[in-house]
Amino acid sequence: LQRTEYILNKELYSVWKDLRKEARVKSFKGKSPFKFVGERNKQRAASYIIEADTIEMMVDKLLDETINHTYNCDFRGRIYNTTVFLEEQASDQAKALLQYKKPSPLGVTGLQWLMVHAANVWGNDKVSLEKRIEFVEENMYEYIEYATDPLNNRGWMDADKPWSFLMCCLEFRAIANWCENGLDYETFPSHIICYIDGSNNGIQHLVAMSRDHEAAPYVNLTKTEGDDPVPGDIYMFIAGKVWDKIDQMASEAEEDVKKQYPAIKEEFFRINKALDTCKSKQDKQDLYTSLSEFKDTIGTSKDVAKYAPLFWVQFKDDPKIQRKMVKRNVMTIGYGATKGGMGQQSKDDTPDIHSDCRWIPGGWHFWFGALVFDTCYEYLDGPARMLELFRSLAENENSLDRFLSYKTPGTDFPVVQNYRKSRIKRSEFIFCGDVIKPQYVVSEEKSLHKQKQLSSTAPNVTHSLDAAHLTLVVAKSPFEVTTIHDSFGCHAGDMGDLFRITREQFVELYKENPLNDILSQVDCNCLRPIEKDWVPTDVLESDFAFC
Numbered sequence: 001l002q003r004t005e006y007i008l009n010k011e012l013y014s015v016w017k018d019l020r021k022e023a024r025v026k027s028f029k030g031k032s033p034f035k036f037v038g039e040r041n042k043q044r045a046a047s048y049i050i051e052a053d054t055i056e057m058m059v060d061k062l063l064d065e066t067i068n069h070t071y072n073c074d075f076r077g078r079i080y081n082t083t084v085f086l087e088e089q090a091s092d093q094a095k096a097l098l099q100y101k102k103p104s105p106l107g108v109t110g111l112q113w114l115m116v117h118a119a120n121v122w123g124n125d126k127v128s129l130e131k132r133i134e135f136v137e138e139n140m141y142e143y144i145e146y147a148t149d150p151l152n153n154r155g156w157m158d159a160d161k162p163w164s165f166l167m168c169c170l171e172f173r174a175i176a177n178w179c180e181n182g183l184d185y186e187t188f189p190s191h192i193i194c195y196i197d198g199s200n201n202g203i204q205h206l207v208a209m210s211r212d213h214e215a216a217p218y219v220n221l222t223k224t225e226g227d228d229p230v231p232g233d234i235y236m237f238i239a240g241k242v243w244d245k246i247d248q249m250a251s252e253a254e255e256d257v258k259k260q261y262p263a264i265k266e267e268f269f270r271i272n273k274a275l276d277t278c279k280s281k282q283d284k285q286d287l288y289t290s291l292s293e294f295k296d297t298i299g300t301s302k303d304v305a306k307y308a309p310l311f312w313v314q315f316k317d318d319p320k321i322q323r324k325m326v327k328r329n330v331m332t333i334g335y336g337a338t339k340g341g342m343g344q345q346s347k348d349d350t351p352d353i354h355s356d357c358r359w360i361p362g363g364w365h366f367w368f369g370a371l372v373f374d375t376c377y378e379y380l381d382g383p384a385r386m387l388e389l390f391r392s393l394a395e396n397e398n399s400l401d402r403f404l405s406y407k408t409p410g411t412d413f414p415v416v417q418n419y420r421k422s423r424i425k426r427s428e429f430i431f432c433g434d435v436i437k438p439q440y441v442v443s444e445e446k447s448l449h450k451q452k453q454l455s456s457t458a459p460n461v462t463h464s465l466d467a468a469h470l471t472l473v474v475a476k477s478p479f480e481v482t483t484i485h486d487s488f489g490c491h492a493g494d495m496g497d498l499f500r501i502t503r504e505q506f507v508e509l510y511k512e513n514p515l516n517d518i519l520s521q522v523d524c525n526c527l528r529p530i531e532k533d534w535v536p537t538d539v540l541e542s543d544f545a546f547c
Contacts, residue, residue, distance in 0.1 A: 001079070004480045005101035006067040007191070012097055012167055013059055015150050020052060031154050033093070033162040051085060055094050058086045066101055076460050077413035077467035078485065088193070089484050096163035100480055100491060103189030110493035111175065111185055116547070117194035117492070118143070118168035123160035128229050129543055140172060147173035167192060193482050193489040196499060196546045198466075200234050201486035202334025203383050204545070205465050208506075209515040211531035212382020221534065223541035231544035234380075238330050239322035241375050243315070250313035253306070261310045265360075267294055272359040301363050308367040311360055324353045329372040333380070336387060336458035343369030382532060386515075389527055390458035396524055397457075398450040404457060406521040409514035410468040417460060419452040421445045465514060472505040473498075488546065502546040503539050510536040 023034045032038075036048035070082045081087040086094050106114070112133055119125060119132035127135070136143070146156040147169040159165035171192045178188045198204055199220040207215045216222045218234040271291045278284055298304050315321050328349055329342045337345075343366030350357035350365070357365075377384040397404045405416040423445050429436045466486055473488060474481050477498060482489035490498045519527055539545050 001071050001474060001481070001483065002068060004068070004482065006069070006098045007065075007101045008059055008063055008067070008097050009099050009167065009170070009191075010063060011170055012163070013063065015166065016059075016093065016097070016163070017056070018151055020056060023052075031157050033157045033166075051091065052093065054085045055097075059097065062086070067098070073413070073467075075418070076415055076464040077408055077411065077471065078463055079467065079470065079483065088482050088489070092161040092163045096161070096167045099167075099191040099193060101191075102480070103191050104479070104491035104493045106175075106186055106188045106190050107493040108186060109496045110188075110190060110491070113194055113495035113499075114168065114171060114190070114192065114492040117192075117495075118165060118172075120195070120197075120547075121159060121161040121164040121168065125547075126231060126233060129547065131228075143169040144173045144176055190492050192492060194492045194495050195482075195484075195487050195489040196495070196502065197488075198486035198546050199231065199544060200331060200334065201466055202331070202459075202462050203234060203380065204486075205462050206334050206380075206383035206386045207534065208510045208536065209465075209513060210382030210386050210529055211513070211534040212380075213532050213534040215380050215382050216534045216538070220542050220544035220547075222538045224544060229543065231547070233323075235323045235327045235330050236319060238372065238375055238379065239319065239326045241379055242326060242372055243313075243322055245371060245375065246309050246312045247316050249309040253310060257306055258310065261307050264298065264307055265311065268361055269356075269359040276358070295361070304361055304363045305367045308364040311356075311364055312368055314356075315354070321353060325350050325368075326372050329369060330376060333373070333376045333387075334383060335462060336390070336455060337373070338455075339370040339373045340366065341369070342373050343367070345369060346372075385529060387458050389515075389529060390461055391454060392527055393461075393519070393522070393524055394454045394457040396527075397522070398448065398453055401448055403448060404453060404460075404522065406518045408464045408468045409512075409517040410509045411471050413464070413468065413471075415460065415464050417453055417456060419449040419456065421447050421449045461515075461518065465509065468514070469502075469506055469509050472508060473502050476501050476505055486546075499546070503542070506539050506545070507536045 019032060019034065022028055022030075023032050023037050028037065034048065034052060036045040036052070039045035039048060067086075069087055071079050072082055073079055081089050084090075086097070088095050088098055115133045115136040116129055118136050119127075122135075124132060124135050142155065146153045146166065150156060150166055150169075156162055156166045156169060171190065175185055175188050179185050203215070204219045204221060206212075207219055207221055213222070215234075217224070218232040218237050220232045224230065224232065271287055271294065275284060275287050275291075278287065295304060298307075315325070325346070328345045329337065332341070332345070343362075346357075346369045347362055347365040350368075394404065403417050403419065405414070407414055429438070470483050470485065470488075474483060477490070477494075479490060479494045479497070481498065488498055488502055513531070516525075516528055519525055
């Protein structure tokens with residue numbers, strides 16, 4: 001990875017600079033690919049601006065240079081770039097600017113893989129590979145127009161990853177010019193990095209460990225059957241089950257609750273909207289008091305939560321919104337997310353999905369997070385059993401007062417959960433006549449932090465295995481590879497081989513269950529799970545496991 005040489009795409013950066021200059025005008029309200037434009041959260045907007053300014057400073061210095069990155073492994077073997085902002089693991093605006101220094105011909109299949117990549121970054125990644133290629137072919141003239149005049153033809157900004165998509169458009173235009181000069185597209189010297197991604201990779205690994213054949217189709221670890229196969233979508237699967245429950249609970253709500261709900265919702269909206277706009281500290285305090293008193297009139301937090309299904313049921317006919325609302329919850333269940341954590345995620349994420357979610361009480365968010373959590377555990381049996389197994393494993397290590405440690409199967413990377421308790425010291429100082437009592441960490445005690453080990457074992461074991469898979473893929477690829485944990489990039493002309501290698505190395509890692517190896521290393525064979533019927537070689541037949 002450190003030998004891979006990158007350069008920056010000057011044409012894309014020229015567009016980037018023009019649009020950055022435009023976005024600096026405070027009065028600008030137009031269409032822009034920069035996230036800080038129109039961002040309502042001031043803190044988040046400030047962060048986006050700092051990111052863009054830093055990228056600009058770095059690119060201005062490196063625009064004519066060859067770039068090599070250096071990488072570190074964390075204690076689980078996960079590989080991280082030591083560069084900040086301007087690297088492949090950063091945001092779309094930075095990732096798109098990087099390309100390989102050494103070109104590689106498209107070859108026989110490279111153009112098709114470039115089209116798949118373009119469809120993916122546009123957001124049309126829930127259809128077959130053939131449909132993705134057809135989608136791009138049908139719109140190719142329009143995409144070349146974007147590349148010809150991106151400042152006026154701004155349709156490219158509607159993509160999920162607009163900068164990466166515009167980079168594809170520039171590449172399509174260059175290929176078209178190459179062919180217009182009488183040259184074969186297969187010989188086109190391509191620099192662009194194409195990517196394929198795992199399907200909810202955390203749950204993929206939990207499914208593979210548990211051999212859960214029932215959950216495997218939802219994370220694309222089996223062949224998708226049918227004349228027009230589409231990827232399994234675990235987010236939509238869980239969202240559907242969640243809203244089935246919400247719909248039922250809303251329909252079965254007591255008549256008094258149904259009658260009271262409109263007025264209760266309206267009052268929450270009124271107070272929270274006023275809080276969002278008021279400036280005076282006293283006014284805010286008065287509004288918080290009103291909010292607290294209003295909640296008291298409803299009753300306990302449980303009484304407030306009984307109205308939650310009537311709020312969330314309004315989205316029952318909008319699968320797109322449903323999927324977005326559960327996505328981070330489902331994504332993090334594979335790494336040991338809790339009910340409370342999922343509630344906080346809902347509170348953080350859903351206001352950007354639908355404005356109504358900005359004004360509801362926090363209890364309705366935490367009710368929703370708990371419902372998603374319970375639904376995941378109900379319908380994802382294999383992953384749920386793995387999460388319970390990891391907790392039992394952590395409890396066993398805690399009982400022995402030792403850090404969980406093992407060598408990762410496949411790579412022998414040494415994993416040690418070196419979680420220690422911090423010792424807090426209090427001191428007293430007098431500053432300007434005031435007594436100040438700060439507290440600070442003096443050192444770390446030698447004793448094991450048992451609660452941290454309980455909560456971290458599931459994500460750490462899973463991450464160590466996805467790191468092993470990544471390492472095996474890089475080691476087996478005889479060409480330049482760019483990686484982002486469960487995302488694998490290469491030249492378009494090499495993607496056919498990388499598509500195969502990612503699957504082969506997943507099989508290599510799981511042909512003998514690596515979980516059993518880990519349990520043997522720590523003398524916990526009694527925790528070995530009863531495996532289901534998924535067979536690792538099934539992934540070789542899957543178009544969508546990594547795509």
